[in-house]
Amino acid sequence: MSRITVAVAGSTGSIGTQALDVVATEPDRYRVSVLTAGSSWELVAEQAHMVKPDMVVIAEHASLDQLQQALPAGVRAVAGESALREAVAAADVTINGVVGFAGLPVTLACLQAGKRLGLANKESLIAAGPVVQRARSTAGAELVPVDSEHAALHQCLRANAVSRRVARLQLTASGGPFRGKAASELSEVTVEQALAHPTWAMGPKITIDSSTLMNKGLEVIEAVELFGHRAGVHGVGIDFDDVDVVVHPQSIVHSMATFTDGSTIAQLSNPDMRGPIGYALAYPDRLGSSFGLLDWSEPLHLDFEPPDRQSFPCLDLAYEAGRIGGTAPAWLSAANEVAVDAFLAGQIPWSGIHEVVSAVLTTHDGGTGETLVDVLNGDHLARVRAAETLAGRL
Numbered sequence: 001m002s003r004i005t006v007a008v009a010g011s012t013g014s015i016g017t018q019a020l021d022v023v024a025t026e027p028d029r030y031r032v033s034v035l036t037a038g039s040s041w042e043l044v045a046e047q048a049h050m051v052k053p054d055m056v057v058i059a060e061h062a063s064l065d066q067l068q069q070a071l072p073a074g075v076r077a078v079a080g081e082s083a084l085r086e087a088v089a090a091a092d093v094t095i096n097g098v099v100g101f102a103g104l105p106v107t108l109a110c111l112q113a114g115k116r117l118g119l120a121n122k123e124s125l126i127a128a129g130p131v132v133q134r135a136r137s138t139a140g141a142e143l144v145p146v147d148s149e150h151a152a153l154h155q156c157l158r159a160n161a162v163s164r165r166v167a168r169l170q171l172t173a174s175g176g177p178f179r180g181k182a183a184s185e186l187s188e189v190t191v192e193q194a195l196a197h198p199t200w201a202m203g204p205k206i207t208i209d210s211s212t213l214m215n216k217g218l219e220v221i222e223a224v225e226l227f228g229h230r231a232g233v234h235g236v237g238i239d240f241d242d243v244d245v246v247v248h249p250q251s252i253v254h255s256m257a258t259f260t261d262g263s264t265i266a267q268l269s270n271p272d273m274r275g276p277i278g279y280a281l282a283y284p285d286r287l288g289s290s291f292g293l294l295d296w297s298e299p300l301h302l303d304f305e306p307p308d309r310q311s312f313p314c315l316d317l318a319y320e321a322g323r324i325g326g327t328a329p330a331w332l333s334a335a336n337e338v339a340v341d342a343f344l345a346g347q348i349p350w351s352g353i354h355e356v357v358s359a360v361l362t363t364h365d366g367g368t369g370e371t372l373v374d375v376l377n378g379d380h381l382a383r384v385r386a387a388e389t390l391a392g393r394l
C-alpha cells in the first residue's frame, strides 16, 4: 500500500519539528513530501537531509538559491505563494504549523484541494472564518484540529456523535506563568518571565499569548468556528455564550463537552503536542503507539478554577471581537501579532498588549470578512492602526 504523504508547513517551528517526530514513528504509513519554512533555510535544508521530501518551500525569496544548493539531490526548492499552494495541494494531509496570519494560504490551499488539514495555525481560521468555512465545504476537504483543546473537543464530541445534544464546551487553560497574580503585579513583568510557560514548550508568539490569556480568547473564537452554528454540518450549534474557560494548571484535561443531560466528557493525556498532531494525522484511526501514558499508579491531583478576568482582560476582548464577528476577529488577531512583536522587542510593557489591541478594536470598521479581499484588507488596516497606536505610545 502506498504511504500517506504529509506536508509539514512551518516545519522549523515547535509544531513542525514535533510533526516530523510523529511521522517518524510510523515510517511504513506516512512519508513527508513537503517541508515549508519562513526564512530558516539552513534548518529546513537540514530537515530535508533527514526526511527526503519531494519539495521544500521557503517564504523568503532571497534565500531560494542558498536553499537549493543546500538540499540533497532530487529535492526541489521553491518560493512564493503559488508554489506553496501547489505543493500543499499535492500532499494527502497537511499539518499547518505556521505562526500567525501568514498561515492562511496553507489553510486555504489544503482545504480548497479537498484534502485533510491538521490545523495548529488557529490565526487563519480566526481571521478568515467565513472564507475558511466555504473552503471547508470543498468535496473531500476535512479539518481536524491540532490545537490540543480543540483536538480534545473533537474527541469528546465524537464520543457522542449519535446525539448532537451539546449544551456547553469547557476549554481548559493552564493559566500561564502569571496565574494568581493581581493586575497591579503584572505591569513590570519581563519578556523572560512571560516566556517561561509552566507546562508547554512552544514558539514565542503563542507563549506570550498564553501569558495574557489572549491565546485562550483566540481559542474560544476557534471553538465557535470549528463547532458552532457557522460550521454548518460540521458543528453542534454552540455559540460564544456556550463556551466556558476553565483554568486547569496541570494541563492534563485538555477540554470537555457537557451534554444536555448534564454529563460531561473530558479528554485526558500528558501535555505533549505530538498527541494531537498524531490524532489529526491518523483520524478516524489512531497512532499505534503513544508519547507517554498517564501514570495511574501515582496520586493524580487535578485542579479547576475560573479565570481572573481583571488581571487578564485579553480574554474578554477576544469574546467581544468574536461576538462582533465579520473582520473583528481578524483585527483582534492582527493587532495582537503587532503588539506581541513589540513586547518581545522590548518596546511596550506586557500590559501594553491589551491596551494596543483594545484601542485598535474600538476603531473596527464593520468589515464583513465574507471575501478573501475583505479579510486581507482588514488584516492590513488593523496592522496599520496597531503601528499608529504603538507610535503614539513610544
Ligand SMILES: NC(=O)c1ccc[n+]([C@@H]2O[C@H](COP(=O)([O-])OP(=O)(O)OC[C@H]3O[C@@H](n4cnc5c(N)ncnc54)[C@H](OP(=O)(O)O)[C@@H]3O)[C@@H](O)[C@H]2O)c1
Pocket (backbone or CB within 6 Å): 009, 010, 011, 012, 013, 014, 015, 016, 036, 037, 038, 039, 040, 041, 059, 096, 097, 098, 099, 100, 102, 120, 121, 122, 123, 146, 147, 148, 200, 201, 202, 203, 204, 205, 206, 273
Ligand atoms: N507550539 C505549540 O505547542 C502549539 C500548540 C497549539 C497551537 N499552536 C499553534 O501552531 C502555530 C505554530 O506555533 P509554533 O509554536 O510552532 O510557532 P513557531 O515555533 O514560532 O514556528 C513557526 C513556524 O512558522 C514559520 N513561519 C514564520 N513566519 C512565516 C511566514 N511569513 N511565512 C511562512 N512561514 C512562516 C516559521 O519558519 P522560520 O523558522 O523560517 O521562521 C516556523 O516554521 C501557531 O498558530 C500556534 O498558535 C502551537
